[in-house]
Amino acid sequence: MQLTPFLLASIAGVVLLAGCGGSHQNASSTMTPEAAAGGGTIEDQLGFTRKGVAAASAKVENSIAACMKAEGFDYVPTDPVAQQAALTGKANMSDEEYEQQFGYGITTLYGRGNAQTDPNDTIRSGLGEADRAAYDRALSGGKPEQTFVFAVDTGDFTELGGCTKKATDAAFGGSQLLQTLQRKLDELDDSIAADQRMVHAQEAWRACVKNATGEQYEDAESIEEQLTQQFEKIVGSIVPPGQVATDGTQVDMAALHQLQQTEMDLFNKDRACEKQQIDPVETKVRQEKETKFKSDNADLLSKVKPLGS
Numbered sequence: 592m593q594l595t596p597f598l599l600a601s602i603a604g605v606v607l608l609a610g611c612g613g614s615h616q617n618a619s620s621t622m623t624p625e626a627a628a629g630g631g632t633i634e635d636q637l638g639f640t641r642k643g644v645a646a647a648s649a650k651v652e653n654s655i656a657a658c659m660k661a662e663g664f665d666y667v668p669t670d671p672v673a674q675q676a677a678l679t680g681k682a683n684m685s686d687e688e689y690e691q692q693f694g695y696g697i698t699t700l701y702g703r704g705n706a707q708t709d710p711n712d713t714i715r716s717g718l719g720e721a722d723r724a725a726y727d728r729a730l731s732g733g734k735p736e737q738t739f740v741f742a743v744d745t746g747d748f749t750e751l752g753g754c755t756k757k758a759t760d761a762a763f764g765g766s767q768l769l770q771t772l773q774r775k776l777d778e779l780d781d782s783i784a785a786d787q788r789m790v791h792a793q794e795a796w797r798a799c800v801k802n803a804t805g806e807q808y809e810d811a812e813s814i815e816e817q818l819t820q821q822f823e824k825i826v827g828s829i830v831p832p833g834q835v836a837t838d839g840t841q842v843d844m845a846a847l848h849q850l851q852q853t854e855m856d857l858f859n860k861d862r863a864c865e866k867q868q869i870d871p872v873e874t875k876v877r878q879e880k881e882t883k884f885k886s887d888n889a890d891l892l893s894k895v896k897p898l899g900s
Contacts, residue, residue, distance in 0.1 A: 636885075637895060637898065638898030639898060640898070644743075644898055645671045645675070646898065647762055647763070648671045650762045651758045652669050652739075654754075654758035655739075655754045655755060658729075658754035659730060662729040662754065663729075664725075664730075665714050666711060667711055677704060678700060678703055679692070679693070690862070695814075695815050695818065697818045697819055697822055697854055698818060698850050701835065702833070702834075729754060730755060731755050732753040732755075733752065734750060737750045737751055737752065739755055742766075748766035748770050749770055751766055763895065768891075768895060772895055779880060783876055786880070792872040793810065795868040796864050796865060797809070800814075800860060803863070804860055811861055814857055818854050821850055825842060825843055
């Protein structure tokens with residue numbers, strides 16, 4: 592399922608494919624089979640919204656803290672709303688507001704983050720070697736890079752361990768369940784993209800964007816890849832959203848500002864062509880495919896805890 596990059600970028604400096612804006616579901620802890628097969632998009636039913644993701648992240652963070660305390664370690668939960676506000680200047684920013692101000696969010700978030708030391712990094716670095724290893728085992732099963740945010744970003748929950756896995760399982764109904772759901776949703780996306788109506792819509796989008804920009808792009812991702820490559824040339828390396836280039840790197844700020852303007856221009860033209868050529872077709876195709884998906888996978892969907900529930 593393709594979700595817009597934004598919210599969890601503010602949580603841990605990585606891009607999460609997160610859901611469209613809206614309020615989280617006020618459903619029961621899991622969907623009934625009837626609800627799973629009923630109306631509404633799968634994103635809405637599963638709570639894949641900004642608020643839903645934020646609520647789920649807060650729940651996971653608090654559960655990790657409680658679990659780590661039981662293991663004898665301190666852990667400070669991350670506040671996703673505060674992190675979002677620090678990055679964008681506004682908590683609970685809508686998709687529309689975000690896109691109007693930041694476009695894709697590739698170059699436009701540079702230097703906006705409120706640089707703060709992660710208290711958990713401070714806690715970990717203050718431990719001796721043996722205690723630090725024990726801390727890592729308790730938190731992540733000995734794999735510090737395998738965080739909740741990283742798992743959501745990649746869609747791979749199989750490597751989670753320790754308190755992170757326990758908290759994720761409690762919040763979502765099990766990491767194995769999430770992995771199965773992710774695979775099924777990927778198959779759904781592939782089916783939608785392969786539909787001939789979508790193939791023709793994508794061709795129309797390419798023609799529209801070429802007419803608007805004078806450049807040939809395969810898809811929106813190719814625009815983002817080009818911007819990312821140009822951005823990295825200017826700042827010298829991969830820079831997480833909100834952060835700045837590493838110390839000692841000479842950044843051509845005039846070139847960066849020009850690239851930020853280019854990003855916004857490309858985003859607006861891409862989005863205009865998408866609204867004209869793709870959205871009407873995808874709405875119809877997705878509705879048809881999701882209706883069948885929900886019928887075929889009602890039992891699986893009924894076991895998933897909607898985000899924020």
